[in-house]
Amino acid sequence: MVQYPYEGQGFKDWSGALEKYSDSFLIDLFYKMLRIRLIEEEIENRYFDDLMKTPIHLVIGQEATAVGACAALSTSDLLYSGHRTHGAYLGKGGDLKKMLSEMHCKANGCAGSRGGSMHLIDPDVGMAWSSAIVGGAIPIATGAALASQYKSDQNVTMVFFGDGGTEEGVCSESLNFASLKQLPIIFFCENNFYSVQSPLRTRQSQRDIFRWAEGHGINSSVVDGTNVLEVYEATKSAVEKIRDGGGPHFIEAKVYRFRAHGGAGDDSQTGYREVEEREMWERHCPVESYYSFLDQNNLGIKSQRPELQKQIEQEIRDCFEHALKSPEPKKADLFKYVYAD
């Protein structure tokens, strides 16, 4: 039985809204989602070479949230993430070379091989931090928002977490504190219905997550997380209100991961969810449904796609090659940064 069917409307009503975007903006969203998809697929393809000795949590199927939400942020805005951090890092503009070096445990990885794939960080583009403990980044992001408010630096902080993250006490604690202090933060919940293999129904009562968030006195909404434009609009609206002095926002995006919680490949066949359910969501794939939408609206995407794809594939090959050739950290590196100078 399909437990969590796709219930969104896709791009059905979006053609009329297209005129407010430039063609290059619309194509760029596609390019960024496609890039994440191809990077993730290549990581997956190479995972069993065992050269990336790190756990992976692929975002295949969840590209629209990372790309749509980050498109509404500026570079100096801050992004925090949970363990499923590839999309957040790339969406915020994180350096692909440094990411792949990190995943290959190399000295020039974005965290010097101390973080691995769950701790991708790139302060130059505002990819501020991530935590592998579910919910762990939520109060840290809230603290960053407190610092922004204190310093009046105009930055908006956003934090990605999953449906499981909302079950952690710190999520509620952070929502309360952000609401109390009216902090400039967006809590962005990617609800993909499963925490590892535990479905939402065994973990939460039957009510909407964004309604629960609303109970903390926070402006909350729900979006179709497969629709990059819907994600972008919701985030943009939240960012604008926050920059105007508004308090925190909570966005729930309903998404689906096409792969297992961790590692390469899907694990639906083990029985915790139906293959049929995944296939249903795959028919609403964020990359391909957006591609079809652009194509139907004559954005010329069909003619551009082969070249875009070629470019991305070349970049990915180059970055993997760079990572493989990069030096490993040395023994002395192990003892650095236990304490700060």
Add this chain to the structure above:
Amino acid sequence: MPWDESLVNSLVYDEPDPKQGRVLSYVQSLNEALRIALEDNESVIVMGQGVDDPSAMFGSTKGLQDRFGESRVFDTPLSEEGMMGVCTGAAMRGLRPVYMHNRPDFILLAFNQLITHAAKCHFMDNGLTQVPLVVWAAIGRGWGSGAQHSQAIQGLLMGVPGLKILMPSTPYDAKGLMLQAIQDNSPTIIFEHRWLMKKNGFVPEGKYLVPIGQGVCRREGEDLTIVGASHAIELAYQASKLLAADGVDVEIIDLRSIQPIDDQLIEDSIRKTGRLLVVDTGWAIGGVCAEIGFRAVEKWFSYLKGAVRRVGLPDVPTPAGYALEQHYYPTAQNIVDVVKDMCRK
């Protein structure tokens, strides 16, 4: 008068001679340290449940909100883990939070953010961020504090790489270590002891720093070295007076910082006396006593004339009742007895 106030008021300490310098109580020196830090650096904020209430963290935060405003000194929700994360995130973005708790027991609620996040951020991101955070709490003892309001948890935290842990025993150190901790770029925990709050001592005016990782010799002696920190040093000092009357001359090493530990100071003392007793306000198992004792065996065995001993809490939770408490906490007399036993052998 609240029970704990009357208990703390009843404690008797050696009084410093005011002619020899300015005398402040322990809590006054803490208050002064926080005031100086807030004046000194705009990035410093002080938070915690009740920092702005009439009790003001035993008086240590008294008047600070009036002086520095609600954005810099503020009450918090009772969300220890969440607020520890908020402090960590704010520290990573350039603030210097001092997060205060009435009792270390409440820090246990925040271990995920303290241990798994704050202590490790700098390491995990290859030094890209720093967490200049001070976590402060006062260990409770006596009159019913019991199993859930008296825990001295320093031993649990000594094994966490990335944390610094300070346990001052004098008003002078309370101020100097607080100022140093706020200036330090790593997460630093200060465990005070409730029973030291009204102890008086010489405290210079203005800003001065006590370096982290440097202990101090409180009493020079030839026969045996007592190592410890915080209120355990007060007990050792009382014991030393009783022992001196019996002709036993102990040296007292106040660690001040239990992570990192001043190995050199301990080594020099053991080399001289050949005997080591470790004292602590926490459990003897797995904490300060266990760590210093093991270091002695591992590094300084050849100097030792006999077995290392320890005086800490028994392997039992704190009882709430008065009669049971008397059997639970070590006293100066306990230290005297152990020292005499060690010197006899």
